[in-house]
Amino acid sequence: MRHTISVLVENKFGVLSRISGLFSGRGYNIESLSVNKTLEEGISIMTIVTSGDDAIIEQIIKQLRKLVNVLKVRDVSQMDHIEREMMLLKVRTEKTNRSEIFNIINTFRGKTIDITNNSLVVEITGAKDKLMAFVKVLEPYGIIEVGRTGAIALSRGSKPTTDFK
Amino acid sequence: MKMTGAEILVESLRKEGVDLLFGYPGGVLLGIYDTLFDSDIKHILPRHEQGGIHAADGYARATGKVGVCFGTSGPGATNLVTGICNAQMDSVPLVVLTGQVATSLIGGDAFQEADIIGITRPIVKHSYLISNPEEITTVIKEAFHIAASGRPGPVVIDLPKDIMAQKAEFKYPAKVDLPGYNPTVKGHLGQIKKMLRMMEGAKKPVIYMGGGVVISGANEEMAKVSELTGIPVISSFLGKGGIPGTHENYIGWLGMHGNYASNMAMAEPDFILAVGTRFSDRSTGRLDGFAPNATIAHIDVDPSSISKNVKIDVPIVGDVKAVLKQVLAEIEKYSWDKNLTSRKDWMAKIKAWDKKQPFGYDRKADIIKPQYVVESIYKVTKGEAIICTEVGQNQMWAGQFYKFKEPRQFISSGGLGTMGFGFPAAIGAKLGCPEKEVFDIAGDGSFMMNLQEICTAVQYNVAVKVAILNNKYLGMIRQWQNMFFNNRYSECCLDCQPDFVKLAESFNAVGMRIERKEDVEGAIRESLKIKDKPVIMDFCVDRDENVFPMIPAGAAVNEMLLK
Structure with a gap:
């Protein structure tokens, strides 16, 4: 089963390699991993999308909590939550199909951010399924390349997803 | 008053109550060793870094205190890796201090540079790379706390050469501040x-x-x-x-x-x-x-x-x-x-x-059975000795035929199964508990892996006893090949080996060879009379003895082979 795990870490030397190494060393999957600073000085947040049965997910969470620089671990999939990732996608265009492609982009609420005579770069955000659907629809036109962030996630409602205090 | 990083480090170790450490100097550690020269901390020089860290491990297991060891950058640090992993697997509190090249050289493949923090990342409880002299005290304080509390384990601290020469004020923190580390003590x-x-x-x-x-x-x-x-x-x-x-x-x-x-x-x-x-x-x-x-x-x-x-x-x-x-x-x-x-x-x-079906062996045999040697050590020491073991058959027989009265009396590489662990661990245990008799129950294969430490034991008058159950085989390998590989003894035969008596004597230690069953007990008693140097006892045991019962790989607990 796919799980999205939110990990609040102290932004200390080697913390990313401790976490990524934990996953590789113990044979856990990482589908995506995104890291950035939070508003709090010295604290970063990682969102890890992984998969495994309940026992594996339980071990992943326990092993993450064992790391000294890890402040908080939450399995966001267990909460009512919002998950987004962003994709930049470069697609081939021709005079004859450009407006057709624009229609698709609008339908998916994407944004055109670069345009040439024979290509477009689109920015689109959403959950993974939406992005994959978008890719599928544009595939026949000729996708030149894509760049994707990993997923990031927050719980719904006023409470913080990972409150470490 | 401002102190150098090296002085701050050594003073911090004293603050943590360190009175004994094991270390091997090297180029980048020279500043620290110059400071240690004036310190009252007792320093033990092993003859190989691996011996040093296993000794620190044995010291920690025997005393319950944190073991401390030093290795220099590059090969000194990589030689510690087995010992770090060994301590991690068996939850042993160690603070492992490694030299590192100057910060300006890190990443440039300098002489004796190794990314020891990266190399050891999966096998430590935690690790630090010191980046300024001001943080040394905090890091040492945290390292000892992390190593010893919760489920204990090894903490590695990498010490770049230039930081050890830079100066800072010495301010030792009263307590640790680790928001992400708070082991649960009381149960729900x-x-x-x-x-x-x-x-x-x-x-x-x-x-x-x-x-x-x-x-x-x-x-x-x-x-x-x-x-x-x-x-x-x-x-x-x-x-x-x-x-x-x-x-x-x-x-x-x-x-x-x-x-x-x-x-x-x-x-x-x-x-x-x-x-x-x-x-x-x-x-x-x-x-x-x-x-x-x-x-x-x-x-x-x-x-x-x-x-x-x-x-x-x-x-x-x-x-x-x-x-x-x-x-x-x-x-x-x-x-x-x-x-x-x-x-x-x-x-x-x-x-x-x-x-x-108690543990047993052919007690009537004329030949020395390895189990008989362990039983005799149990008898002569009245079950009160600290018993270290190597890994393999010797380890299993030590477990089967010595009954332990107290915790911390049995020191063995359980998780990692490190051959060559027992002898240096015994040296560390004896240094930590000088009033106790300390034995290393060894195999001839395992003992060969760290026998250079005889020199260390002689230099510091460490009166450990080594009982080699010498069957001229890697016995557990032979047992598996005997039982599961149709007697095809692939690379397990150690016919070529030193004369352990002469070897001991060449180090100025005491060597004994015991070839007759009736001499076993006497030799062990004799060894206990020697109080100032190690005794290496070469027991020539039955070469073909196997360890039973045995649960073969993949079998269940009640599917033991009894012979």
């Missing part, structure tokens, strides 16, 4: 009560005691729980000494070469209280045959040990000693007479298994 009372209710209702309960009981010093509490409830205690390999080996409720040791009664009992309990153990594969055998009908409660300070290999019904996170104290405070509220008859029958059944 609701869970404890739930466990006690299950235990009260059990008809065939067992206590499965692991190394956590030894580490947390919960021997008295553990014995009391067993005595008050009449529940038999079965230990893991490193759980030995958790309660006395002669205790009437102690059944023995579970696993691949553990005793018949323990393994048979573990196939059919209805309830297990597991205490400070990680359910290693060597203990459990094939998982579907391990206590298939039992509900299991598990007390452990490391939450990730709970339900890792075996599904646990009642997890109790906390320090074993603290939780067992809580258990004892509640225990009188439950009725331990309720299932008394069925429990007595259960205990009788287990004792009958033990009587039917």
Whole structure:
């Protein structure tokens, strides 16, 4: 089963390699991993999308909590939550199909951010399924390349997803 | 007053109460060694960094204190890797200090540069790269706290050469501030009560005691729980000494070469209280045959040990000693007479298994049986020695034929299975406990892996005794090839070996060769008279002896081979 795990870490030397190494060393999957600073000085947040049965997910969470620089671990999939990732996608265009492609982009609420005579770069955000659907629809036109962030996630409602205090 | 990084480091070690450390100098450590030259900390120079870290490990296991060792950058640090992993697997508190090239050179493939933090990342409890002299005190304070608290383990601190020369004020922090590290000590009372209710209702309960009981010093509490409830205690390999080996409720040791009664009992309990153990594969055998009908409660300070290999019904996170104290405070509220008859029958059944099939060997043989050597050491030392082991058959026979009275008396590489561990560990144990007799029960293969440390033991007058059970084989390899590979003895024969007596003498140690059974006990007694140098005893034992019982790989606990 796919799980999205939110990990609040102290932004200390080697913390990313401790976490990524934990996953590789113990044979856990990482589908995506995104890291950035939070508003709090010295604290970063990682969102890890992984998969495994309940026992594996339980071990992943326990092993993450064992790391000294890890402040908080939450399995966001267990909460009512919002998950987004962003994709930049470069697609081939021709005079004859450009407006057709624009229609698709609008339908998916994407944004055109670069345009040439024979290509477009689109920015689109959403959950993974939406992005994959978008890719599928544009595939026949000729996708030149894509760049994707990993997923990031927050719980719904006023409470913080990972409150470490 | 401003001090150099090296001075701050050494002063910080003194603040942590370090009076003994093991280290091997090197180019980038010269500043630190110049400071150590004036320090009152006793420094032991091993003859190989691996010997140094295993000695620190043995010291830590024997005393319960944090072991400290130094290695220089590059090869000095990489030589420590096996020792770090060994300590991590067996939860031994170590602070491992490694030299590093100057910060300006890091990443440039400088002479003797190795990314030791990267290399050791998966095998440490935590690690630090020092980046300024101001943080040295905080890092040392945190490192000792992390190494010793919770589930203990090794902490590596990498010390760049230039930082050790820079100056800063010495300000030692009063306490640590680690928001992400806060091991649970007390157990959840609701869970404890739930466990006690299950235990009260059990008809065939067992206590499965692991190394956590030894580490947390919960021997008295553990014995009391067993005595008050009449529940038999079965230990893991490193759980030995958790309660006395002669205790009437102690059944023995579970696993691949553990005793018949323990393994048979573990196939059919209805309830297990597991205490400070990680359910290693060597203990459990094939998982579907391990206590298939039992509900299991598990007390452990490391939450990730709970339900890792075996599904646990009642997890109790906390320090074993603290939780067992809580258990004892509640225990009188439950009725331990309720299932008394069925429990007595259960205990009788287990004792009958033990009587039917105790550890044994051909006691009438004329040749020296390796088990006889271990039994003789047990007899002569009255069960009071610290016993270190190497890895393989020697280790299993030491486990089978020496009964331990106390925790911290049995020092063996359980998790990693490191050959060459026992001898340097014995040196460390003896330095930590000079009043105790310390033996290394060794094989001829394992002893060869770190025998350069004879020199260390001679230099510092460390009177350890090494009992080599010399069968001129890598005995456990030979046993498997004998049993499972059609006697094809591939690369296990050690016919070419040194004359261990001359070898010992060349180091100015005492060497003995024992070829006759009637000389075994006398030689051990003789060795105890030597108080100022190591004794290497070369026991020429039966080459073809195998260790039994044995649970073959992939078999269940009750599928032992008895011969």
